[in-house]
Amino acid sequence: MxxxxxxxxxxxxxxxxxxxxxxxxxxxxxxxxxxxxxxxxxxxxxxxxxxxxxxxxxxxxxxxxxxxxxxxxxxxxxxxxxxxxxxxxxxxxxxxxxxxxxxxxxxxxxxxxQERSLGILVLAEKYKLRSLYKRCMEYAKTKTLEELDSSPECKKLSQETLLQIYHDKIDMLREYSKDLTQRDRKTKQDCETLRMEKENMKRSLQSIQKLWEVPSKRCFRHIADSAFNYSCPECNEKIYFEIRKLCGEGQHLRRYFPKSQEKNS
Ligand SMILES: [Zn+2]
CATH class of the missing domain: 3.30.710.10 (Potassium Channel Kv1.1; Chain A)
Structure with a gap:
């Protein structure tokens, strides 16, 4: 032996x-x-x-x-x-x-x-190796038309297989286009959310800005003044609490940003 x-x-x-x-x-x-x-x-x-x-x-x-x-x-x-x-x-x-x-x-x-290739697809078709054929067809459909046209291996494939590759390619592109449409829709939604948020923030900031012009937001001694008196600690404290309150409300306008980001800021 x-x-x-x-x-x-x-x-x-x-x-x-x-x-x-x-x-x-x-x-x-x-x-x-x-x-x-x-x-x-x-x-x-x-x-x-x-x-x-x-x-x-x-x-x-x-x-x-x-x-x-x-x-x-x-x-x-x-x-x-x-x-x-x-x-x-x-x-x-x-x-x-x-x-x-x-x-x-x-x-x-x-x-x-082995790594998938058009050459292996030719062998799979020639010798009717079904699972290998399926595996290589998945690969072939990802090639561009130019790559397929210029490949000498592709010329060895049957018309049926070539047609199937083009058919799979169309299906793949259709899926891709569906995916793009979905993503486009999502982007538009995000865009609209951000726009609303921006408007809300703007409104919030505007109301903070107006605080200085509102007499009731000052201490009793300066209620009748024509402008805000920055040197009065009482006025400053009152306005400080008002600003804090509005900023606190402003945080809740941030619907778009994820929670983790809010913690960091
Ligand atoms: Zn005052």
Missing amino acids: TDASVLRDFTQPDELSDLTLVISGTPLHVHKQYLAEWSPVWRQMFLEECSSPQGLQEILMPDKNLLEVTELLHSIYSTQKPISETNVKFLLELSEEFQINRVKERCEQFLVN
């Missing part, structure tokens, strides 16, 4: 290998039973060839890349080599061709954890 942490060398046969994949003249020694468990395509191929005396012993794969198929084998054999940025594209392609769903799922899981 090979240690799971050491990558198997498929160019060397072992006691149980019973099939050779030949790619660019290089033989890769594998196990039918093992491949059949992973891929219904291979399984079918082996079953069909059962009738011949020794069964299928060699598969020529002239259109395949040696490194890519080796990587696929590493990812399904006991080593379970992880999916990475460098192997994910061709592993998707190979697992699609041989219907190796578990590898395909692992590829999708890997891509779901």
